[in-house]
Amino acid sequence: MSNVQVAVVTGSNKGVGLAIVRALCKQFQGDVYLTSRDPDRGQAAVAQLQQEGLRPLFHQLDIDDLQSIRALRDFLKEKYGGLNVLVNNAGIAFKVHDTTPFAVQAEVTLKTNFFGTRNVCTELLPLMKPYGRVVNVSSMVSSSALGGCSQELQQKFRSDTITEEELVQLMTKFVEDTKKNVHQKEGWPNTAYGVSKIGVTVLSRIQARLLNEDRKGDHILLNACCPGWVRTDMAGPKATKSPDEGAETPVYLALLPPNADAPHGQFVSDKTVRPW
Numbered sequence: 001m002s003n004v005q006v007a008v009v010t011g012s013n014k015g016v017g018l019a020i021v022r023a024l025c026k027q028f029q030g031d032v033y034l035t036s037r038d039p040d041r042g043q044a045a046v047a048q049l050q051q052e053g054l055r056p057l058f059h060q061l062d063i064d065d066l067q068s069i070r071a072l073r074d075f076l077k078e079k080y081g082g083l084n085v086l087v088n089n090a091g092i093a094f095k096v097h098d099t100t101p102f103a104v105q106a107e108v109t110l111k112t113n114f115f116g117t118r119n120v121c122t123e124l125l126p127l128m129k130p131y132g133r134v135v136n137v138s139s140m141v142s143s144s145a146l147g148g149c150s151q152e153l154q155q156k157f158r159s160d161t162i163t164e165e166e167l168v169q170l171m172t173k174f175v176e177d178t179k180k181n182v183h184q185k186e187g188w189p190n191t192a193y194g195v196s197k198i199g200v201t202v203l204s205r206i207q208a209r210l211l212n213e214d215r216k217g218d219h220i221l222l223n224a225c226c227p228g229w230v231r232t233d234m235a236g237p238k239a240t241k242s243p244d245e246g247a248e249t250p251v252y253l254a255l256l257p258p259n260a261d262a263p264h265g266q267f268v269s270d271k272t273v274r275p276w
């Protein structure tokens with residue numbers, strides 16, 4: 001088993017994820033895994049970074065596929081005995097003018113952004129080594145969507161005692177409510193992406209709390225963040241930040257030094273903790 005440190009970035013064949021891998025290759029002392037659901041797209045991205053003189057490694061990972069997540073888990077366990085840095089970056093968003101029925105958009109978006117990210121955490125968080133860093137890429141849209149929720153839902157999502165099971169029930173309820181077209185009556189905002197990212201931010205708060213309870217002595221720091229508005233296939237060419245600029249906050253959180261005890265369980269953008 002290797003003593004080398006290891007970092008994994010999900011959904012990193014392009015966009016912000018690829019830029020996070022680029023920065024980690026330059027700044028992280030250890031192996032950096034570019035992962036992609038499609039091996040060809042992943043290998044093409046590895047080749048692109050190799051052209052830049054960098055040496056990322058590759059592993060397949062589809063966060064919608066539990067088998068794929070578990071294959072990565074077993075690989076990391078066997079080769080490294082764990083994991084030092086995990087960046088949950090993979091995500092999807094329907095375009096504003098997409099005509100796919102809203103209920104379908106809700107199901108598909110939640111499946112990857114919330115349930116897929118949660119499955120990765122369920123399988124990989126137990127592997128995190130002492131002083132590990134976990135970064136869940138959420139969005140400022142999670143904050144605005146929270147503001148669009150009913151008072152009752154806002155209270156639940158801001159609660160310091162909400163459990164992962166309760167959060168899963170709420171995310172499932174959103175999808176069900178969209179199918180019955182009662183989601184707005186039930187206090188949800190009209191944004192599937194926004195609700196999925198509420199899920200990612202609240203999940204991060206819960207996971208940080210559980211780390212405090214169960215693994216306090218391990219000094220693991222886990223946060224949610226927004227990369228900003230970044231020029232990628234998701235956000236389009238009018239966005240204000242380059243992918244490398246978008247990577248700055250996630251990379252800052254991934255590389256918090258061993259003597260840092262904060263931020264932890266926070267929502268961070270532009271390297272600044274934001275109120276939730």
Ligand code: NAP
Nearest residue numbers: 011013015016062063064090091139229230232233234235
């Ligand atoms: P992007 O260019 O569309 O890249 C998304 C990445 O996620 C791609 O590599 C994609 O792979 C991957 N992905 C999607 N579903 C996946 C799955 N099931 N398993 C594994 N990988 C999967 O988007 P981006 O702008 O870089 O976004 C990265 C993250 O930042 C997302 O979580 C997004 O919500 C968040 N974010 C972005 C912005 C922005 O302005 N761009 C703002 C706030 C937050 P494929 O190539 O195979 O599709």
